[in-house]
């Protein structure tokens with residue numbers, strides 16, 4: 001499903017409503033995997049507003065990440081740090097229900113093994129992972145920290161792998177398609193004119209860009225787009 005909004009604010013409201021609805025219908029626990037980036041950040045800040053946060057049962061919410069830059073949460077490049085500042089520090093979620101990717105005194109390889117163990121323990125059925133997976137896409141068609149040309153990560157049986165980013169913080173951890181595809185609902189949030197061309201490529205049949213590989217085999221995908229990002233999409 002593709003939904004196009006006149007403004008990023010309206011897109012953010014729709015993303016918050018999806019979060020609230022998926023949280024409401026979830027049974028014992030509601031597991032969500034967060035993305036990094038400025039688009040997701042704006043959604044987290046909106047969700048943190050009391051009128052929205054009060055619509056969520058944080059007592060059953062389990063918070064994970066789809067990817068991380070391999071820096072401490074105190075670093076302004078950290079996805080964990082961004083999500084804590086924008087959302088998690090402002091809502092009544094127990095620290096024991098937050099599962100960061102970054103580990104102090106760990107290598108990315110160690111972190112990937114630890115996080116894999118965590119996820120396999122949380123999701124014993126490999127065909128069913130998160131209730132809600134939030135993702136963005138980069139201007140190169142990446143999603144999470146799966147970058148174009150990294151075929152090994154796109155085809156890995158592992159759920160968590162160390163990757164290398166061509167821009168920004170080079171050392172990353174990313175969930176692989178094997179973990180991402182098993183989410184109950186995947187929501188891509190794409191905003192701005194610089195995403196129009198990559199998005200049109202991702203939505204072109206047969207694209208091998210990481211965001212296309214993830215979207216194509218996901219159980220259920222909703223694209224939340226603003227008009228600028230959607231401007232080259234062939235409807």
Ligand code: 6PG
Nearest residue numbers: 036037038039136137138143144
């Ligand atoms: C990351 C993100 C990445 C992000 C996209 C979109 O760690 O950088 O997980 O996949 O979601 O690059 O980011 P923007 O919304 O800032 O363009």
